[in-house]
Amino acid sequence: MRTEQRAADPAKPQAETSGDISGEPSRPGLRERKKQRTRDALLRAALELFTTKGYEETTVDEIAEAVDVSQRTFFRYFTNKQETAFAVQEMVEQRFVETLRERPADETPFVALRGAVIDAWDAMGRSIEEVVPVELHMRTYQMIESTPSLLAAHLRRSIEMEEEIARVIAEREGLDLDTDPRPRVVVAAFSGVMRVTGRLWGAGEDSSVESIRAITESYLDHLGPALAENWRTE
Amino acid sequence: MRTEQRAADPAKPQAETSGDISGEPSRPGLRERKKQRTRDALLRAALELFTTKGYEETTVDEIAEAVDVSQRTFFRYFTNKQETAFAVQEMVEQRFVETLRERPADETPFVALRGAVIDAWDAMGRSIEEVVPVELHMRTYQMIESTPSLLAAHLRRSIEMEEEIARVIAEREGLDLDTDPRPRVVVAAFSGVMRVTGRLWGAGEDSSVESIRAITESYLDHLGPALAENWRTE
DNA sequence: AGGCTAGTGTCAGCCACTGACAGTTGACAA
DNA sequence: TTGTCAACTGTCAGTGGCTGACACTAGCCT
Numbered sequence: 140m141r142t143e144q145r146a147a148d149p150a151k152p153q154a155e156t157s158g159d160i161s162g163e164p165s166r167p168g169l170r171e172r173k174k175q176r177t178r179d180a181l182l183r184a185a186l187e188l189f190t191t192k193g194y195e196e197t198t199v200d201e202i203a204e205a206v207d208v209s210q211r212t213f214f215r216y217f218t219n220k221q222e223t224a225f226a227v228q229e230m231v232e233q234r235f236v237e238t239l240r241e242r243p244a245d246e247t248p249f250v251a252l253r254g255a256v257i258d259a260w261d262a263m264g265r266s267i268e269e270v271v272p273v274e275l276h277m278r279t280y281q282m283i284e285s286t287p288s289l290l291a292a293h294l295r296r297s298i299e300m301e302e303e304i305a306r307v308i309a310e311r312e313g314l315d316l317d318t319d320p321r322p323r324v325v326v327a328a329f330s331g332v333m334r335v336t337g338r339l340w341g342a343g344e345d346s347s348v349e350s351i352r353a354i355t356e357s358y359l360d361h362l363g364p365a366l367a368e369n370w371r372t373e
Numbered sequence: 374m375r376t377e378q379r380a381a382d383p384a385k386p387q388a389e390t391s392g393d394i395s396g397e398p399s400r401p402g403l404r405e406r407k408k409q410r411t412r413d414a415l416l417r418a419a420l421e422l423f424t425t426k427g428y429e430e431t432t433v434d435e436i437a438e439a440v441d442v443s444q445r446t447f448f449r450y451f452t453n454k455q456e457t458a459f460a461v462q463e464m465v466e467q468r469f470v471e472t473l474r475e476r477p478a479d480e481t482p483f484v485a486l487r488g489a490v491i492d493a494w495d496a497m498g499r500s501i502e503e504v505v506p507v508e509l510h511m512r513t514y515q516m517i518e519s520t521p522s523l524l525a526a527h528l529r530r531s532i533e534m535e536e537e538i539a540r541v542i543a544e545r546e547g548l549d550l551d552t553d554p555r556p557r558v559v560v561a562a563f564s565g566v567m568r569v570t571g572r573l574w575g576a577g578e579d580s581s582v583e584s585i586r587a588i589t590e591s592y593l594d595h596l597g598p599a600l601a602e603n604w605r606t607e
Numbered sequence: 608a609g610g611c612t613a614g615t616g617t618c619a620g621c622c623a624c625t626g627a628c629a630g631t632t633g634a635c636a637a
Numbered sequence: 638t639t640g641t642c643a644a645c646t647g648t649c650a651g652t653g654g655c656t657g658a659c660a661c662t663a664g665c666c667t
Contacts, residue, residue, distance in 0.1 A: 170633050170644075177645095199623065209647050214624065287529065294528035295521065298568065323569050324595050331565030334532065335557050361558050404613075404664050411614095433654065443616050448655065 178216050180206045183271055185223040190278040194224065194286045221292050224283060227267060227276045228293075232300055235259040239307055248308045248322070252329050253359050260352045277346045284341035294334070301330050332358050412450050414440045417505055419457040424512040428458065428520045455526050458517060461501060461510045462527075466534055468500070469493040473541055482542045482556070486563050487593050491586060498582045511580045518575035528568070535564050566592050 167175075184205040188197040199220055203213045217223050239255040246254065267273055283289040301323075308322040309315065316322060336358045340351040401409075418439040422431040433454055437447045451457050473489040480488065501507055517523040535557075543549065543556040550556055570592045574585040 168634070173633085174645080198621095210623095211625090211648080212646055215645080218624095220623070290532075291525035291529035294532065295525035298524075298528065298572075320569075320592055320595050321598075324566055324592065327565030327569045328562035328596065329565075331561030331563075332558055335554075335561045338532075358554055358558065361554050362562065364555075402665075407664085408614080432652095444654095445617080445656090446615055449614075452655095454654070 177206065177208065177212075179270065181208070181213060181216055182223055182226055183275070185220075186227075186271060186275055186279050189224060190275065190282050194282060194289060221289065224279065224289055225292070225296065227271060227279065228283075228296075230267065230270070231259060231263050232296075234262055236300070236303060236307065238262070239304065242311075244311060248312060248325050249329065249362075251311070252304070252308075252325070253356075256333065256355055256359075257352060260348055260355065264348045273348070277348075280337075281341040281346065284338055297330060297334065301326050304330075328362065329359075332362055411440065411442065411446075413504060415442070415447060415450055416457055416460055417509070419454075420461075420505060420509055420513050423458060424509065424516050428516060428523060455523065458513065458523055459526070459530065461505055461513065462517075462530075464501065464504070465493060465497050466530075468496055470534070470537060470541065472496070473538065476545075478545060482546060482559050483563065483596075485545070486538070486542075486559070487590075490567065490589055490593075494582055494586045494589065507582070511582075514571075515575040515580065518572055531564060531568065535560050538564075562596065563593075566596055 181202060185197070185202045188202060188205065199213055200210050202223075203210045217226075235255055238258045239251060242251040242254055264273060267276055283293050305316060305322045305326045308326060309319070312322065314322060333355070336351065336354045340346075340354055343350070415436060419431070419436045422436060422439065433447055434444050436457075437444045451460075469489055472492045473485060476485040476488055498507060501510055517527050539550060539556045539560045542560060543553070546556070548556060567589070570585070570588045574580075574588055577584070
């Protein structure tokens with residue numbers, strides 16, 4: 140009943156306390172800012188440690204110590220050790236889904252999916268920096284792919300997202316997920332390919348955003364033809 | 374550095390000790406038989422407990438106690454708690470790969486894959502009984518699908534098998550996995566669909582072998598058409 | 608029968624994680 | 638400014654997965 144993951148979010152930014160007169164996104168109070176700083180510090184420290192000495196080799200105690208808080212405090216910000224590894228990933232995925240929703244309605248599901256990933260990769264380069272250096276995020280991604288327990292968690296998160304994506308697709312096409320298997324099927328095939336590209340990228344040399352973008356495009360373009368009948372007599 | 378999974382196999386049936394004169398698969402010594410019995414007992418006890426009171430709620434101590442051995446002994450047979458949950462699954466997958474290898478060379482990769490799963494489901498019904506009741510295995514499968522940490526592990530194991538399958542396909546077609554992405558792509562798409570069916574089956578009512586066989590066939594037949602362009606004007 | 612060694616139990620200890628409780632410290636009203 | 642309340646944190650103790658070390662028991666073999 141130990142390891143692995145739970146749920147909940149004890150660190151959610153609960154209701155603003157400061158008097159919020161102007162409509163502006165007023166700067167949160169000292170308390171909030173302090174919390175945010177602690178969380179960011181824990182996250183960065185964790186990722187830095189994970190990517191240098193390895194995930195399994197990094198102790199929660201070490202992470203806490205690096206930020207000079209108690210271990211108990213760490214667990215109040217992150218439900219478990221794994222969660223830190225996926226914190227940034229989480230953001231990227233969020234963005235992907237949003238992008239997908241905004242795709243023109245006349246696009247084929249597959250085309251829309253393809254377009255959304257490409258966009259997501261591009262946007263990522265720009266908007267993550269606020270939390271952690273992109274380069275650190277890249278290293279993190281590769282670490283996830285090469286750490287068995289994290290890979291497992293990564294995959295599970297993936298299929299949860301698959302379900303969400305399938306819902307979006309079904310909505311776009313005006314279909315019923317419960318009776319029409321096609322949305323789930325495309326998404327499954329699509330995601331399967333995405334995973335392969337992710338793995339390849341993680342294993343390869345070039346860890347740039349451009350690199351994964353290129354692999355993604357190329358592989359997705361192979362999907363249709365690959366399911367066709369005769370490979371040998373192409 | 375705790376939970377999750379490791380590797381190794383401390384319980385492998387190492388070299389026969391008894392004098393093996395006849396060519397027959399002579400009955401192993403008392404020592405071996407005893408070991409086998411302990412392992413089977415642990416496995417059955419574990420699955421029984423997992424499926425009744427839940428995986429996370431089951432303690433290794435409880436499993437060990439149910440078989441009346443020490444906790445330490447449990448860990449000499451299984452590298453970790455998770456491994457027991459997948460012990461039977463492991464056999465099924467082994468069989469699937471073997472079946473795939475024996476598929477007629479003139480079949481399309483996709484057709485061969487399709488045929489192999491169907492065969493595997495059929496064979497399963499017959500040959501697992503030796504270790505655990507099929508019904509218990511079914512319950513176990515559903516438990517895996519509904520237990521987050523196990524689902525994660527299950528997915529990871531799946532992609533490891535994907536790689537193996539991709540190798541088989543590449544071999545069949547005489548292709549080079551390193552330069553030709555198509556084997557991995559079909560396998561990825563295929564496996565993606567397989568996972569969806571597995572999940573559906575686990576969530577549904579009918580937990581029979583026939584049921585999953587049917588779902589599998591139906592869904593795989595949807596894959597080709599689903600990737601085609603226009604769903605709305607079908 | 609007796610020695611060898613695989614298999615087991617016991618013990619101690621690490622680490623992820625959690626509940627309980629008490630001490631600090633921002634936020635806010637008087 | 639000060640006092641109160643609640644949020645946040647640290648400390649402590651405990652559970653459960655998992656491992657190394659060591660001593661002991663019991664099949665196996667000569």
